[in-house]
Amino acid sequence: xxxxxxxxxxxxxxxxxxxxxxxxxxxxxxxxxxxxxxxxxxxxxxxxxxxxxxxxxxxxxxxxxxxxxxxxxxxxxxxxxxxxxxxxxxxxxxxxxxxxxxxxxxxxxxxxxxxxxxxxxxxxxxxxxxxxxxxxxxxxxxxxxxxxxxxxxxxxxxxxxxxxxxxxxxxxxxxxxxxxxxxxxxxxxxxxxxxxxxxxxxxxxxxxxxxxxxxxxxxxxxxxxxxxxxxxxxxxxxxxxxxxxxxxxxxxxxxxxxxxxxxxxxxxxxxxxxxxxxxxxxxxxxxxxxxxxxxxxxxxxxxxxxxxxxxxxxxxxxxxxxxxxxxxxxxxxxxxxxxxxxxxxxxxxxxxxxxxxxxxxxxxxxxxxxxxxxxxxxxxxxxxxxxxxxxxxxxxxxxxxxxxxxxxxxxxxxxxxxxxxx
Numbered sequence: 001x002x003x004x005x006x007x008x009x010x011x012x013x014x015x016x017x018x019x020x021x022x023x024x025x026x027x028x029x030x031x032x033x034x035x036x037x038x039x040x041x042x043x044x045x046x047x048x049x050x051x052x053x054x055x056x057x058x059x060x061x062x063x064x065x066x067x068x069x070x071x072x073x074x075x076x077x078x079x080x081x082x083x084x085x086x087x088x089x090x091x092x093x094x095x096x097x098x099x100x101x102x103x104x105x106x107x108x109x110x111x112x113x114x115x116x117x118x119x120x121x122x123x124x125x126x127x128x129x130x131x132x133x134x135x136x137x138x139x140x141x142x143x144x145x146x147x148x149x150x151x152x153x154x155x156x157x158x159x160x161x162x163x164x165x166x167x168x169x170x171x172x173x174x175x176x177x178x179x180x181x182x183x184x185x186x187x188x189x190x191x192x193x194x195x196x197x198x199x200x201x202x203x204x205x206x207x208x209x210x211x212x213x214x215x216x217x218x219x220x221x222x223x224x225x226x227x228x229x230x231x232x233x234x235x236x237x238x239x240x241x242x243x244x245x246x247x248x249x250x251x252x253x254x255x256x257x258x259x260x261x262x263x264x265x266x267x268x269x270x271x272x273x274x275x276x277x278x279x280x281x282x283x284x285x286x287x288x289x290x291x292x293x294x295x296x297x298x299x300x301x302x303x304x305x306x307x308x309x310x311x312x313x314x315x316x317x318x319x320x321x322x323x324x325x326x327x328x329x330x331x332x333x334x335x336x337x338x339x340x341x342x343x344x345x346x347x348x349x350x351x352x353x354x355x356x357x358x359x360x361x362x363x364x365x366x367x368x369x370x371x372x373x374x375x376x377x378x379x380x381x382x383x384x385x386x387x388x389x390x391x392x393x394x395x396x397x398x399x400x401x402x403x404x405x406x407x408x409x410x411x412x413x414x415x416x417x418x419x420x421x422x
Contacts, residue, residue: 005030006313007053009068009076011087012036014044016291016305017079021051023293023309032071034058036086043183043383044080058086065093075312077265081156082184084108084285097312099285103261107285109153111192113260114280120259122252123279125194129153133174136193137167147196150174155182156284159381163196163225183383197272197279202245203236204253204269205288205304209311211263212323213254216288216304217296218246221270224339233382235403236290237396238299238333241326245273250326252278266308289382290335295364295390299333334399336389336406339379344416346372353412360402362393368413376414386410 008024010017011034021031033052040046049055053071058064068076068090075096078087084107091098099107106112111129118124128139140148150173151161159182162173170193177191201221206213219236239246253269262285269283287304296303302322311318349368358366367388370376379385389406391399 006074007032007071008309008312009034009071009073009090010052010079010083011076011090012041012081012083013047013079014041015080016287016289018047019291019293019305020079020287020309021048023305024313025051026306027309027313029074029309029313032056032068032073034064034068034076034083034086034090036083037185041082041184043185047079061089061093065090068094077308077312078286080286081108081154081284082186087285097264099261099264107260107262107283110151110282111153113282114194116259117256117280120255122255122259123274123277125149125197125279127192127194129190129192131178131190133171133178133191136174136191137170139193140164140170141167143195145195149194149196150177151192151194152177152180152182152188153190153192154186155184155188156282156382159183159383160188161381183381197274197281199272199274199279201270201272201281202239202249203288203290204249204271206250206253206257206267206269207304207307207311207318207322208257208263208265208267209315209318209323211258212319213257214302214307214318214322214324215241215250215326216302216307217300217327218249219290219335232339232379233337233385234339235337236335238329240329245278249273249278252280253283256280256283265311266304290388290390292335292365292367292390295333295335295392298364298392299329299331300327301330302327331392331394332396332399334391334396334403336387336391336403337382337385338387338389338406338410340376340386340411340414341378342411342414342416343375343377345375346370346414346416348372348415350413350415353409357387357389357406357409357413360391360405362391362399362402363406364390364392366390370414376416387413 009032033055076091078084088104106116164170203219205216218239222235266287268288270281293303
């Protein structure tokens, strides 16, 4: 008699979460998608719902729990940030492996997140939150230590993040945040202001099961500061696991995950290494945005998507073969996120330019982020960037050479009408 295939429920499997279904399927699992909003979120590419047995549109907890129970899922996990709270509720209500709801809000609300770390004795930013721009400017003036950072409480991908050097800049940034929605369509009733953490920013990706963890990679961010005060993504470089400050960062993130109750599943932490040691910017209970399983396998010997699936479907194997270990850098790796000053509607993709980028020696893969018929606009955050390019090589010199050529070609990939350069 054939065994029934286990079912995995993914909540809001947008963007990089598209890599999770194939990994669960490869381990013999079927999938159900839970959509936390009535309509799919327009700010992100829609998930491919054809790979799921069903798409459950969330109405209320009781109804969604009842509908999920029919599939007897072995786990419920978040694919993207907006799914974190609902995944915690559903997994807890269904009696499944879960991070629980006690600290759910702290895993989404950046103010609460940092206060939890402060209570645990971890180094972190000073901060204040308010729905009043004058109160936020007043806090900055009393602190007297510019620059400061102003941002939404629950957004991501650099959305609405401003670096401010005067009280007037704080007022302007706060008003902009408070008058806007997050990329997930949530109203910003309050804004967060924090002390500026001086130092290099890093990404630390892990997978946990029962608090036992595998470190998937440590990446050094390089960002570009625009005249507007927006700090946009540019490149991420893979560090060797024993390269300073990677060991210190991994140890700090383990403590942060424990404090925030992230004992199961993938995590994506952004940390700045200051003169006083690591300090968390934020951590998401989901896989990394720079995920590309084949690229990560090539550079580190494993990847977060495969290991997240393994941890939930075959935890014994995960614990035996990966828990308590860390990645090995097998090749130099860089994830490049291109920006633009163009504005208009994309008519077509220029295959010649795209093929030239794809054909560069160190380029492993290229993701175009804007489809024909969609609007291209000047880059202000991750979701308004234009390409994601994965580069791997034996030396950084080869990667740098190809990166420079990508910078020359990137705006030729998209052929647009009504072009405006700003």
